[in-house]
Amino acid sequence: xxxxxxxxxxxxxxxxxxxxxxxxxxxxxxxxxxxxxxxxxxxxxxxxxxxxxxxxxxxxxxxxxxxxxxxxxxxxxxxxxxxxxxxxxxxxxxxxxxxxxxxxxxxxxxxxxxxxxxxxxxxxxxxxxxxxxxxxxxxxxxxxxxxxxxxxxxxxxxxxxxxxxxxxxxxxxxxxxxxxxxxxxxxxxxxxxxxxxxxxxxxxxxxxxxxxxxxxxxxxxxxxxxxxxxxxxxxxxxxxxxxxxxxxxxxxx
Amino acid sequence: xxxxxxxxxxxxxxxxxxxxxxxxxxxxxxxxxxxxxxxxxxxxxxxxxxxxxxxxxxxxxxxxxxxxxxxxxxxx
Numbered sequence: 001x002x003x004x005x006x007x008x009x010x011x012x013x014x015x016x017x018x019x020x021x022x023x024x025x026x027x028x029x030x031x032x033x034x035x036x037x038x039x040x041x042x043x044x045x046x047x048x049x050x051x052x053x054x055x056x057x058x059x060x061x062x063x064x065x066x067x068x069x070x071x072x073x074x075x076x077x078x079x080x081x082x083x084x085x086x087x088x089x090x091x092x093x094x095x096x097x098x099x100x101x102x103x104x105x106x107x108x109x110x111x112x113x114x115x116x117x118x119x120x121x122x123x124x125x126x127x128x129x130x131x132x133x134x135x136x137x138x139x140x141x142x143x144x145x146x147x148x149x150x151x152x153x154x155x156x157x158x159x160x161x162x163x164x165x166x167x168x169x170x171x172x173x174x175x176x177x178x179x180x181x182x183x184x185x186x187x188x189x190x191x192x193x194x195x196x197x198x199x200x201x202x203x204x205x206x207x208x209x210x211x212x213x214x215x216x217x218x219x220x221x222x223x224x225x226x227x228x229x230x231x232x233x234x235x236x237x238x239x240x241x242x243x244x245x246x247x248x249x250x251x252x253x
Numbered sequence: 254x255x256x257x258x259x260x261x262x263x264x265x266x267x268x269x270x271x272x273x274x275x276x277x278x279x280x281x282x283x284x285x286x287x288x289x290x291x292x293x294x295x296x297x298x299x300x301x302x303x304x305x306x307x308x309x310x311x312x313x314x315x316x317x318x319x320x321x322x323x324x325x326x327x328x329x
Contacts, residue, residue, distance in 0.1 A: 178319050181323055235308065236312045240312060
C-alpha cells in the first residue's frame with residue numbers, strides 16, 4: 001500500500017524516480033516497441049499485398065480497430081472519428097497499459113493510481129473537446145453551452161452556473177478522479193485481501209488459519225475483477241472523451 | 254466511562270461519510286443496469302447500443318461515489 005514509495009534515483013531534482021515512475025516508463029517503452037512492431041508489420045503487409053495477417057499482426061488489427069470502429073466511428077461518424085482517432089487511440093492504450101500493471105506480479109501497482117498521469121490525459125481530453133467545439137461553432141460554442149436554447153430567460157440564473165460547473169469544471173475533474181480512484185480502490189482491496197491472508201496463515205493460531213483460505217480466494221477473485229476494471233476504465237475514459245467531443249460538435253450548439 | 258456516555262464511537266468519521274456517499278450511486282448504478290437489462294430483454298437486437306449507453310450512465314453515476322472516496326485525500 002505505497003502510493004508514494006521511496007525515491008530511487010535523481011533525488012532532489014524534478015526528475016526524481018520512484019517505483020511508480022519506473023513502472024510508467026517501463027509501460028511506455030513496451031507500448032512504443034509494440035506499436036513500432038505492429039506498424040512495421042502493417043507496412044510490410046501493404047507493400048507485399050499479402051492480405052493474410054499473421055497472429056501478431058491480427059492482434060494489432062483487432063485492438064486498433066476496436067478503438068476505431070466501435071468507439072470513434074460509432075460515436076463520431078467516419079469523418080470526425082478519423083480526425084480525433086490519434087488522441088483516442090493514445091488515451092485508450094496508455095490507460096490500458098498503465099492500468100494493467102496493477103495486477104502483474106512483481107509490479108503490483110498501476111501507473112494510473114497516482115493522479116498525475118490521469119490529470120495529463122484529462123487535460124488533453126478537455127483541450128480537445130473545447131478545440132473541437134470552437135473550431136466548429138466559434139464563440140457560439142461557449143454561449144450555447146452556458147445558455148442552452150429553449151430555457152426561459154429567468155431560469156438562466158440557475159441553469160448557467162450549473163452548466164458552467166458540469167461542463168467546464170466537473171468534466172475534466174471527474175475524468176481524472178474516476179480513473180485514479182478506481183485504481184486506488186482496486187489496489188486497496190488487493191492489499192487488504194492478501195495481507196489478511198498473510199496474517200491468517202502465519203500469525204493467527206488454531207482454526208483461524210482457515211480464514212486465510214477464504215481471504216486468499218477472495219484476493220484471487222478480486223485480481224480477476226481488477227483485469228476487468230482495467231479494461232473497463234480504459235474503455236470508459238476513451239468513450240467519455242469521444243462523447244464530450246461529439247457533444248461539442250453536435251448541431252444543437 | 255461516565256453514565257451519560259452510553260455508547261462510545263471511535264475511529265474516523267470520514268468512514269461513515271464515505272458509506273453515506275456510496276448509498277446514492279449504488280442505487281443509481283442498480284437502476285441503470287436494471288433498466289438496461291429490461292430494455293435488452295424487450296429489444297435484444299439493440300443490445301450493443303444499449304450497453305454503450307449503460308457504461309456511460311454507470312460512469313456518470315459512479316463518479317459521485319468516487320468523489321466521495323477522493324474527499325478525504327483533498328480535505329485531510
